[in-house]
Amino acid sequence: MTERYIGLMSGTSMDGIDAVLVQLEGDALRVEVALCHPWPADTARTLHELCTPGENEIDRMGVADNLVAREFAAATQALLAKAALTPKEIRAIGSHGQTIRHRPALGFTLQIGNAALLAALTGIDVVADFRTMDMALGGQGAPLVPAFHQALFARPGALRVVLNLGGIANISVLLGQADGGAGSGVYGFDTGPANTLLDGWYRRHHPHGDNYDAGGQWAASGRLIPALLEQLLAHPYFAAPAPKSTGREMFTLDWLDGELDGCTYAPADVQRTLQSLTCHSIARQLPAHSDAPTRPELFVCGGGAHNAPLLAELAALLPDWHLTSTAQLGLAPDWVEGAAFAWLAQRFIQRKPGNLPAVTGASRPAVLGALYPA
Structure with a gap:
């Protein structure tokens, strides 16, 4: 059965939000539509600042968590408009969020981008928080691709x-x-x-x-x-x-x-x-x-x-x-990571493992992510 998924990814470069809409049937993948949604300058500045320890981080992170979700939602809506599709035609969004800390030696990683707000704004189920289960099993939480x-x-x-x-x-x-x-x-x-x-x-x-x-x-x-x-x-x-x-x-x-x-x-x-x-x-x-x-x-x-x-x-x-x-x-270099998180969302929906212990060091394969229903 062919289903559509959206992958959303913003990497450590923070040069924009990659939004990729794919059709998946088994492991067969076809990119239907893709775009890069630019970060507003003030939001990008806020995110770069959060990557460096500073004052009042918790409050600033809470605000940024919602800012990221709103920009991810805008990227999703632009993608749907480009594809002439409605939210009901998308099985789920795989949202990586924006990494602001990755400390495997301390056993934690932190990606922001309020997944509940993203689901509410788009009307699409969201799978997010892909890295923490691997870390809970002793892994690095990365790389997942x-x-x-x-x-x-x-x-x-x-x-x-x-x-x-x-x-x-x-x-x-x-x-x-x-x-x-x-x-x-x-x-x-x-x-x-x-x-x-x-x-x-x-x-x-x-x-x-x-x-x-x-x-x-x-x-x-x-x-x-x-x-x-x-x-x-x-x-x-x-x-x-x-x-x-x-x-x-x-x-x-x-x-x-x-x-x-x-x-x-x-x-x-x-x-x-x-x-x-x-x-x-x-x-x-x-x-x-x-x-x-x-x-x-x-x-x-x-x-x-x-x-x-x-x-x-x-x-x-x-x-x-x-x-x-x-x-x-067959996959343009700009869209590989976005497509990967669409694929990981499908793995979650199908309750299939998304990590490779030989890669991350986790003690076992695991289903990655958490579901935020629309």
């Missing part, structure tokens, strides 16, 4: 890696083996920062410009600082074993300032070096592939898929890999 990548993109006998370049970079390694029912043949983890430091450093030096370095052009104008790159790569996270996940809390501008330690590097040179940090940290953590029967494939999705200089550097570091976009697999 490898199960989706495995269902859609794995191919027997092929080594495929799906690389999501959002605020944080994460990989899903699809080994091309039969799934034994608990995620055998797949593993994944966060490799470290992708866009979060690049975006933050850019905004600091372009306070009245875009929110990010469009097309990586500012980074391309700078020169690599090799000593700084090796210093940044010495962060212990990069050498830590999987399962592991991270967030903006670990790779902050305060951390970067501490590493710079008053050095007066040209800002564009630092940006260029941050690009290399993203590329080298990914390349160093990809799996060995000498036994792969075919050339290994790296499929890129997320906002970083549009950063040509970054992709060129990554390709140069990985000459043995075929690097391309998830568009080659």
Whole structure:
């Protein structure tokens, strides 16, 4: 039976709300309509501020919780209008919410976006709070998308890696083996920062410009600082074993300032070096592939898929890999994560596990999410 689901996702880059309407029949997925709903400038500023510890956080978070829900509802309504559909034609919304803290070492993660208000405003059942059950079972609560990548993109006998370049970079390694029912043949983890430091450093030096370095052009104008790159790569996270996940809390501008330690590097040179940090940290953590029967494939999705200089550097570091976009697999790179949360909503409705313990470290597979009826 074919059903329609909506996935709503805003990542750590906070560059907009990805709204994706999909048709699902089993694991077969087709994107029907998708859009990116921009954050109002004042809301984006509030969310960025909440990601850094400050005063009166509880009150500010409560206000932001409702602001996020209202923007998610606006994105949903725009999506329905674009598709010429009514709320009754949607089985459920899978809402990731907006992460403002992710502290797996402390056993908690926090995504805001009042799911009850979202259900009330849209008239559609909402599945939300996807990460906490995995954490309750001892897992990292992230990444959750490898199960989706495995269902859609794995191919027997092929080594495929799906690389999501959002605020944080994460990989899903699809080994091309039969799934034994608990995620055998797949593993994944966060490799470290992708866009979060690049975006933050850019905004600091372009306070009245875009929110990010469009097309990586500012980074391309700078020169690599090799000593700084090796210093940044010495962060212990990069050498830590999987399962592991991270967030903006670990790779902050305060951390970067501490590493710079008053050095007066040209800002564009630092940006260029941050690009290399993203590329080298990914390349160093990809799996060995000498036994792969075919050339290994790296499929890129997320906002970083549009950063040509970054992709060129990554390709140069990985000459043995075929690097391309998830568009080659039939799913545009901008919509992969939104589609994943639509798929996870379906898994909840069908009471099927959504996590992979081999990825997150949870003690067992589990149904993820909580239902907020309209």
